[in-house]
Amino acid sequence: MNRETTRRDFMKHSALAGLGLAATGCNRTQIAKTTSTDRGRPNFVFVMTDDQAWNTMSCAGHPIVKTPNMDRLAAEGVYFENAFVTTSLCSPSRASFLSGVHAHIHGVVGNGIMELPPEISSYPALLQRSGYETAFIGKWHQNTDKNPNPRPGFDYWLSFRGQGVYENPMLNLNGEDFRQEGFMTDILTDYAVQWLQQPRSKPFSLCLWHKAVHQPFTAAPRHKGVYANAVLPEPQNFRDEYADKPEWLRRIRTYPPRRKEYLQNLDKPVPERVPQTEWKGSAPERLAYLESLISVDESLGRVLNTLEGMGQLENTVVVFASDNGYFLGDHRLGDKRLIYEESLRIPLLIRYPKRFKPATKVNGMALNIDIAPTFLELAQVATTARMQGISLVPLMEGSMERVRDSFLYTYFREEWHPGIPLIQCVRTERYKYARYPDVNDIEELYDLENDPGELRNLAVLPEFNGLKQQMQRRLEELLEKADYPKDAQLGSPPVR
Numbered sequence: 129m130n131r132e133t134t135r136r137d138f139m140k141h142s143a144l145a146g147l148g149l150a151a152t153g154c155n156r157t158q159i160a161k162t163t164s165t166d167r168g169r170p171n172f173v174f175v176m177t178d179d180q181a182w183n184t185m186s187c188a189g190h191p192i193v194k195t196p197n198m199d200r201l202a203a204e205g206v207y208f209e210n211a212f213v214t215t216s217l218c219s220p221s222r223a224s225f226l227s228g229v230h231a232h233i234h235g236v237v238g239n240g241i242m243e244l245p246p247e248i249s250s251y252p253a254l255l256q257r258s259g260y261e262t263a264f265i266g267k268w269h270q271n272t273d274k275n276p277n278p279r280p281g282f283d284y285w286l287s288f289r290g291q292g293v294y295e296n297p298m299l300n301l302n303g304e305d306f307r308q309e310g311f312m313t314d315i316l317t318d319y320a321v322q323w324l325q326q327p328r329s330k331p332f333s334l335c336l337w338h339k340a341v342h343q344p345f346t347a348a349p350r351h352k353g354v355y356a357n358a359v360l361p362e363p364q365n366f367r368d369e370y371a372d373k374p375e376w377l378r379r380i381r382t383y384p385p386r387r388k389e390y391l392q393n394l395d396k397p398v399p400e401r402v403p404q405t406e407w408k409g410s411a412p413e414r415l416a417y418l419e420s421l422i423s424v425d426e427s428l429g430r431v432l433n434t435l436e437g438m439g440q441l442e443n444t445v446v447v448f449a450s451d452n453g454y455f456l457g458d459h460r461l462g463d464k465r466l467i468y469e470e471s472l473r474i475p476l477l478i479r480y481p482k483r484f485k486p487a488t489k490v491n492g493m494a495l496n497i498d499i500a501p502t503f504l505e506l507a508q509v510a511t512t513a514r515m516q517g518i519s520l521v522p523l524m525e526g527s528m529e530r531v532r533d534s535f536l537y538t539y540f541r542e543e544w545h546p547g548i549p550l551i552q553c554v555r556t557e558r559y560k561y562a563r564y565p566d567v568n569d570i571e572e573l574y575d576l577e578n579d580p581g582e583l584r585n586l587a588v589l590p591e592f593n594g595l596k597q598q599m600q601r602r603l604e605e606l607l608e609k610a611d612y613p614k615d616a617q618l619g620s621p622p623v624r
Contacts, residue, residue, distance in 0.1 A: 169507050170480060171444040172255070172333040173324075173431060174499070176225070177424055178218060178267060178342040179464065180450035182211070182473035184421060192358045193418045197429035198477065201448055205479030206488045206524045212555070213496045215539055216452040216464040216471045219243075219269050221496055222337070225451070226250040228500030228515035230538065232612050236270060237540040240290060243270030246280070249512055251500035252333055253281030258509045261330045265320050266337035267292060276300040286319050292339045294346040311348045312339050313420075317427040321434045331507075336431065337451075340420050347419035355418050359409040363458040365468075365581035369401040372585040374569040376549055378402055381460070385547035405460060414456055445480040445506055447499065459582075465539055467553045467562045467572065468582050472537060480506070484524040492523050492530035493557070516610060533557060536606040541566065552612075554603040561587070561599035573599060 182188065185195045187202040213221045215231045223236035227248050236242045244250060252262045263284035268276075269291070277300060278285035286301050294312045298305060308315050320336045340346075347354070370378045381402045383393035428448060435441040451474075455461035458470040465471060476494055478484065483506070497517030504511050505519040522528035539551035549569075553562035560582070562572045573587035573596050586592040 174447045176337040177450045179454045181454040195425045201477040208476040211476035211494045221451045228517040261332045313423040345416040348423040351422040362407040380547035448477040450474045
């Protein structure tokens with residue numbers, strides 16, 4: 129049923145849904161007494177941001193943004209210095225976080241219009257079957273444009289259509305649509321805190337997946353202008369002219385990449401170089417991006433303080449991550465999707481002092497597909513046969529320095545955004561190689577140790593042919609191991 133409610137109607141509805149603490153007659157002390165884990169199994173709280181660049185935390189050395197609660201997680205937990213996604217796009221990555229498999233397996237290869245098929249279990253569904261109480265609060269972004277209603281695996285659901293909006297959003301609470309006044313990040317946090325504080329006898333699993341910091345970058349009213357006088361330093365690769373990069377990439381840097389404009393300009397010439405531009409360190413959009421992170425950090429602090437007040441913080445695995453990276457002027461780009469580090473890398477922090485020492489830094493590579501098997505191991509629940517991720521527990525405990533020496537990255541062409549072709553990429557600890565099977569163009573190969581800005585494409589230099597062949601073989605091995613279909617053109621419609 130679709131309807132808009134007033135604030136009074138909403139509060140009544142919330143109380144009926146078991147949200148209002150006053151309706152339960154419980155205070156915080158009572159909640160702490162009635163909330164417990166079974167068989168020593170931990171609770172899980174997974175906080176996710178949207179489009180957060182990996183280094184936009186003060187604990188990651190960012191020169192401007194202040195993130196005291198993200199820093200607290202890093203100080204009290206495990207900080208993954210090399211965390212990545214296997215597809216740098218919102219819906220595919222979210223499906224991979226939930227399922228522990230690559231996009232070509234779960235089939236969510238584009239944004240918004242697809243979602244996990246019934247035969248692929250999400251980790252919340254597996255936890256629910258094993259006795260956990262589960263909740264999803266926030267941005268689902270899998271086929272929610274038409275269907276914002278609850279999904280399998282969750283006892284409690286609060287989400288919205290598509291990307292949602294930052295101010296006075298329409299929400300869907302357990303199948304009922306209504307409008308809520310306020311700022312989205314704060315609203316989602318209110319619901320998360322209220323849900324956490326409900327009395328229960330089961331262990332719990334909560335996904336709090338924010339809309340922020342997705343475009344249009346919008347700070348909470350109280351934070352607008354906080355960084356107005358800030359000047360961001362120029363990225364190391366801002367002067368990239370794309371002279372040795374693929375022609376398709378220079379084309380989308382020269383002409384609009386969306387379908388209509390892309391097709392209109394398809395026969396126009398592509399320059400050999402993309403002319404340099406002036407770095408604008410005080411660009412309002414980038415500063416608004418940083419300001420929108422402040423309320424997310426506050427949200428994380430509220431969640432941690434709530435768990436602490438309930439007496440459940442030490443019993444809870446708290447995870448903070450983003451669905452993909454983001455270009456903030458790096459290579460003179462915005463957005464994500466491409467193979468460069470700023471697109472692939474994400475923040476990843478995990479706190480659970482019962483098992484993992486505080487202030488632990490992990491250098492080994494971690495992936496979004498690793499979160500599901502990690503949670504399931506900690507919950508003493510078996511993984512599914514299809515899961516491709518690897519539990520990160522040995523890395524966090526220090527019994528292993530790495531669980532992989534390379535990983536597979538893929539991207540599938542989107543019909544509305546045809547300028548970016550099918551991507552197959554392998555990243556090792558030192559090198560990165562990418563090819564584009566559905567276009568006739570050059571490959572890319574970078575030495576990340578000597579060229580961290582990915583400015584020198586070794587694939588076009590004859591003296592590196594041997595290395596290129598090694599990386600091609602490694603890519604083929606990873607594709608085979610990941611059961612990648614040899615004729616896969618998923619999400620790669622023709623450009624005409």
